[in-house]
Amino acid sequence: MNHAPQVKKFIVENFYVSDANALGPETSLLEGGYVDSTGMLEIVTFLEEKFSIKVAEEELVPENFETIARICAYLERKQAKA
Amino acid sequence: MCGIAGCVALRPGAAPPSIEDLTAMAGAMRHRGPDEFGLYRDARAGLAHARLSIIDLATGQQPLCNEDGTLWIVFNGEIFNYLELREELQALGHRFRTRSDTEVIVHAWEAWGEDSFARFNGQFAVGLWDGRAEALVLARDRLGVRPLYLAEQGGRLWFASEVRALFAGAPELPRALDPVGLSETFTFWTVVPPQAVFQGVSELEPGHVRVYRDGAVRDRAFWTPRYPAAPGEGFQGTLPEAAERVEAALEQAVRLRMLRADVPVGSYLSGGLDSSLVAALGRRVKGERFLTFSLRFENAEYDETSYQRAAVARIGSDHREVVVGPNDIAEVFPEVVLHAERPLLRTAPAPLFLLSRLVRDSGIKVVLTGEGADEMFAGYDLFREGQVRRFWGRQPASKARPRLLERLYPYLARSPVAQQGMAREFFGRNREQGKLPGFAHQTRWGPAAALQRLFTEEVRRAAGEVDVVGRLLASLPPEFPRWRALAQDQYLEVRTLLAGYLLASQGDRMLMANSVEGRFPFLDADVVELANALPPSYKLRGLDEKHVLKRAARQLVPEEILRRPKQPYRAPDALSFVGPQAPEWVGETLSPEAVRQAGVFAPEGVARLWKKCQASGGGAQFSNADNMALVGVLSTGLLVQQLVRRPPERATAVPFRTVVDRLTHPGAGPRPANETESRPS
Structure with a gap:
């Protein structure tokens, strides 16, 4: 299932992104200035609530949350395991 | 304490400044100096002054001149060592007509020229017009306590304590925000002088003197912060000796600021170490009725009442309080921004606006504050955080070292696992780059700069033409890399947040909005030189911030204040x-x-x-x-x-007490410094 639209909608709204078109699946959320570390927490909370997953400590690495594409890939792995 | 302004034709033959423009400038600064107004004009230069009378109430009017009327000054601030300088100048043959510190500046300029400013222990912004040389001299105190803005248009130069006065005096100036100024604000939390937030406006850098003469401009620093750059440099005594020296220097700084005033001086009291110490010393110097002023918050998260009360009990001051609720902040915020004249990322100036109002309503014109202690003695979390991140970065893979962050921010230890992980991510970024300039400030500048995503595309593009962090780091003094890491962090803090925000938006502007002058013992010239000369480990001992200051304060400040964890001043945003x-x-x-x-x-x-x-x-x-x-x-x-x-308000009538108009009286000879005439209405 493609989670990208939902994830993107959350990021655009929660981090008050002006130009949603500039935010692509591979845009770096940290380097691009969209999200800071407390913002990452908001993303984790959103994922846990929306998709009923539990993010483990060792999974809290940029590789999992750096871009929308990585977040979606992470979500799919989690849901496949569940 | 006052407002100053002026207009100078940069080329001979340009139109002289008009009385109407000078009147409008003085009127725009009425809040800075409601007591008396004055102006001077000749064919090239006009000066305007709004006075808050504090020293030499009877004869300290401005503009004021030298013996032969060739040198005219407008001055905002105080020269605390003016009596000592006056004696020196008298020994050199200078004759004084007033008891003011203003006149000392005039004679100092005659005697020592540009070297005068480094001799001043004070807080000042000065405009000097040398009619004989046709030169304009502008200068600003070492750390930027007093403001000074400039704009050029059509061969004329305008200067004023506030941008509002520039706009009032020169309605032809364009009024627009500068994208680079916005970019600095949404990075450093403030513009960094000379950058201003308005296009075409600049701010004289703290510690600088600028001279306009013969169509040329020369701007140089008469002072910059210096720190030990090699072993053997700086303070060589023991820690107890340092604490003694700090206490003595601070007491002298407070004494100068208490006694060099012809009106009563009170003190702010936040409940923290710095203002408690300053207030205790103020009470000791005064030895009698002494007023202290505190902010309390309805919201317990921000409130420090219990510590304030403890300090008051110890000091024995006559104490006044104002209680601030969230609605109070919203209510005054438009007025706060009007006075701050720049975007704010925090509401913290708003309660200080309410506090200076309380001071004014209590009949006090001058207060001591604890501002500057955190910069000079390393009080901020940012300094401790920088040390921990550098320590961790020397063993980037260490699991134990990042745990020090929990000592720094105890809430982390109680936080959910996810938050701890993200905190490590945040503080650990680029941790192996601890030697790069600006390393400690990355955790502040990065998140603020991320907010530029809210800019319109056009503003973002225009702002992007200047890399503001790169520009700042490219302008560091050559000896910067030889300073210890803590000194580097302190320098950047002084250069950015102290001058641009704490002394301006939270300081001068909120005080002067209610015609109150702040005095800053921790920014005394001798205190600053001593603090900067101390080894870093005396200031930040392990993770104990302001260590030497706490030692110096032992006999003066209640134990509970010495022991309490530092609470940054904040208000509900x-x-x-x-x-x-x-x-x-x-x-x-x-x-x-x-x-x-x-x-x-x-x-x-x-x-x-x-x-x-x-x-x-x-x-x-x-x-x-x-x-x-x-x-x-x-x-x-x-x-x-x-x-x-909104078009600038142009006052058309101001009750001038001093008017010297050489243009309508071309044959008029020199006038004594304190002679005034009333202007026909």
């Missing part, structure tokens, strides 16, 4: 503007139409931000980013409404 009681201007300023008109932020982004803040409700915790974004957008909108779109 976004929380002040949400909920049913928020004033109407909040919604109006955030409306897509108003945001579009202001032209700084994209309406879509602001709408999402506002929706998120509203959805959080009254009780929710806002993230740091949300707080800064909402306060930044609101203050920028208010700034545009009040200082860009």
Whole structure:
């Protein structure tokens, strides 16, 4: 299932992104200035609530949350395991 | 303490300044100096002055001149060592007509020229017109306590204590926000002089003197912060010796600031170490009735009442308080922005506006404050954080070293696992680059700069033409790399947040808005030189901040204040503007139409931000980013409404006491410094 639209909608709204078109699946959320570390927490909370997953400590690495594409890939792995 | 302004034709033959323009400038600074007004004009130069009378009440009027009337001055501030300088100058043959510190500057300039300013222990902004040399001299104190803005247009130079006075005196100046100034604000939390937030306006850098003469401009630093650069440099004594020296220097600094005033001096009292120490020393110097002033917050998270009361009990002061609730902040915020004259990312100036009002209403014109202690003695979390991150970065893989962050921020130890992980991510970024300039400040500048995503595309593009962090780091003094890491962090803190925000938006502007002068013992010239000379480990001992200062304060400040963890001064931010009681201007300023008109932020982004803040409700915790974004957008909108779109108010009548108009009296000879005449209305 493609989670990208939902994830993107959350990021655009929660981090008050002006130009949603500039935010692509591979845009770096940290380097691009969209999200800071407390913002990452908001993303984790959103994922846990929306998709009923539990993010483990060792999974809290940029590789999992750096871009929308990585977040979606992470979500799919989690849901496949569940 | 006062407001100063002036206009100079940069080329001979250009139109002389008009009395109307000078009147408008003086009128725009009425809040800075409601007691007396004065102006001077000749064919090339005009000076205007609004006076808050503090020293030499009877004969200290301005503008004021030298013996033969060739040198005229407007001056805002205090030269605390003026009596000593006066003696020196008298020994050199200079004759004085007044008891003011203003006249000391005039004679000092005659005797020592540009070297005068480094001799001043004070807080000042000065405009000197040398009619004989046809030269304008502008100077500003070492750390930027007193403001000074400049603008050039059509062969004329305008200067003033506040941008509002520039706009009032020169309505032909364009009024628009500068994208690079906005970019600095949304990075450093402030513009860094000489950059200003208005296009075409600049700010004289602290510690600089600038001379306009013969069509040329020369600007140089007469002072910059210096720290030990090699072993053997700096203070070589023991820690107890350092504490003794610090106490003595501070007491002398307080003494100068208490006694060099012809009106009563009170003190702010926050409940923290710095103002408690200053107030205790003030009480000791005064030895009698002494007024202290505190801010209390309805919201317990920000309140420090118990510590304030403990300090008052110890000091025995006559204490006054003002209690601040969230609605109070929203109510005064437009006026706060009008006085700050720049966007704010925090509401913290607003309570200070209410506090200076309390001071004024109590009949006091001058207060001591504890400002500057955190910069000089390393009080900020940012310094401790920088040390921990560098320590961790020397063993980047260490699991134990990042645990020190929990000592720094105890809430982390109690936080959910996810938050701890993210904190490590945040503080650990680039941790192996601890030697790079600006390393400690990355954790502040990065998140603030991320908010530029709210800018319109056009503003972002224009702002992007200057890499503001790169520009700042390219302008560091050559010896910077040889300073210890803590000294580097202190220097950057002084250069950015002290001058641009703490002394301006939270300092001068909020004090002068209510005609109150602040005096800053921790920024005394001798205290600063001593503090800068101390080894870093005396200031930050392990993670114990302001260590030497706490030792110096042992006999003066209650134990509970010495032991309490440092609480940064903060006020409710976004929380002040949400909920049913928020004033109407909040919604109006955030409306897509108003945001579009202001032209700084994209309406879509602001709408999402506002929706998120509203959805959080009254009780929710806002993230740091949300707080800064909402306060930044609101203050920028208010700034545009009040200082860009609204035409400047031009006072047409000001009750001048001193008027020297050489243009209508071309044959008039020199006048004594204190002789005044009334202007025919």
